[in-house]
Amino acid sequence: MKARNKLTLIIMFISGSLVAQRPPAISSPNINPDKSITFKYYSKNAKRVSLSGEFLKSPISMKSDTSGIWSVTVPPxxxxxYPYSFYVDSVQIADPNNSYIFANERFKRSIVDIPNDKPLIHSLQNVPHGKVTYQYYNSKSLNITRQLLVYTPPNFDASGKTKYPVLYLIHGGSDTEETWTKVGHANFIADNLIGQGKAKPMIIVMPYGNVRPAPMLDFTKDIVNxxxxxxxxxxxxxxxxxxxxxxxxxxxxxxxxNIGFTNTDKFGYICSYAPFTATEEFKKNFDNWNPNADLINKQVKLFTISVGTDDFLYESVKKNIAMFEEKKIKIKPLIVSGGHTWMNCKIFLTNSLQEIFK
Known part of the structure; x- marks a missing residue:
């Protein structure tokens, strides 16, 4: 009997220790009725915790209560x-209480989705929905099997008579093939615009654009070949x-x-969003470039470059636009407010989907 009581005490002690070590259940982020947001993070040992987000000009400090829960509420x-993250004693981490993670290979960020009273163009709406499929293909150009995502529109029938136009949609530098759907909501934007009759039903292919350590120009071969x-x-x-x-x-x-203007016979629509062009491939393709403008303008039905006025690439993008205009290439610039963000990406894509294949 004494042994049994002793064992019971040991089990109770271990259970009590585990409960004491378990962090409290907290919810983060919390969107309040006025569209302000409360962020929370638990740490008994952290000396400083701050919130960083693309809705803030600079990180703001969070305050801790006696239980070790750090919190801050940002205005409506x-x-x-919006992407955001915590800095815990100067180390960037995603919000451990939020399963909505930014798809990126370098930044550790979470996502907060603030709904509107009237659904936004990227919101899940009551329209017919397409499908996103993960596919593997053999890249002979890169000598590897790679993954890409394929959006097929509502009522798609692989064995049907309907054939579709295709948009090849590429992510940013440290993003992944999932970023356009998980952050950019490209599939929902396409669903909504197709449902509203503002875009043609199309297939959208989202490849993995990073080819490190191979030269970036190998990605052009990967796309085309x-x-x-x-x-x-x-x-x-x-x-x-x-x-x-x-x-x-x-x-x-x-x-x-790079892909579009080295293959103008293959792409009738070229839509570039806040392009980063300080690369060897761009230099190779466009330094001392003497294009046949008349031929290109016949081949390419629409060429757009879009950028925000607060984008850190704004000045270089303006120079690129001027370069194409100087070469007599027909271009339709789209200049909006905002920075180098996926908030602007959704605007750019929304605009493109309504203009291509018309």
Whole structure:
């Protein structure tokens, strides 16, 4: 009996210790009725915790209560999708209480989605929905099997008679093939615009654009020689240039320019979002460039470059726009407010989907 009582005491002690070590259940982020947001983080040992987000000009300090819960409430914000993170004693971490994570290979960030009273264009709405499929293909150009995402529109029938135009949509430099859906909500934007009759039903291919340590120009080969043939062999595709578009953000925007303007016979639509062009490939393709402007303007039905006025690339993008205009290439710039953000990406994509394949 004594042994049993002793064992019971040991079990109770261990259980009590585990409960004492378990962090309290907290909810973060909490969107308040006035659209202000309360962020929380638990740590008994941290000396300083701050909140950083693309809705803030600079990080703000969080305050801790006696239980070790750090918190801060930010003022009401415009409904949108915003990345944010915590800095715990100067170390960046994603919010451990939020499962909505920013798809990125370098930044450790979470996402807060502030809904609007009227659904936004990137919101899940009551319209027919397409499907996002994860696919693997063999890249002979890169000598590796790679993954890409394919959005197929509502009522898509792989064995049906309908054939579709294709948009090849490229992410930013440290993003992944998932960023356009998980952060940019490209599939919901397409669903909503197609449902409203503002965009043509299309297939959207979202490849993985990072090819490190291979030269970036190898991604152009991957798109043209591997990805396009894979898609056109496995999906009902309209496979001429007037039914093929390429678009991308940041590094992907620079890749878009490289891919599009070295293959104007293959892409009738080139849409570049805040392009980063300080690359060897861009220099190779566009330094001392003497294009046949008349031919390109006949081949390319729409060429756009979009950027925000607060984007750190704004001045370089303006120079790129001026360069294309000097070469007599027809270009349709889109200048909006805001910075180098995925909030602006959604605006750029929304604009493009309504203009391509028309």
């Amino acid at each position: 914000m415009t409904p949108d999708i 591997d990805i396009i043939p894979f898609i056109e062999s496995n999906y009902p595709i309209l496979n001429d240039s007037k039914n093929r578009a390429v678009a991308g953000f940041s590094v992907g925007g620079g890749q878009t320019l």
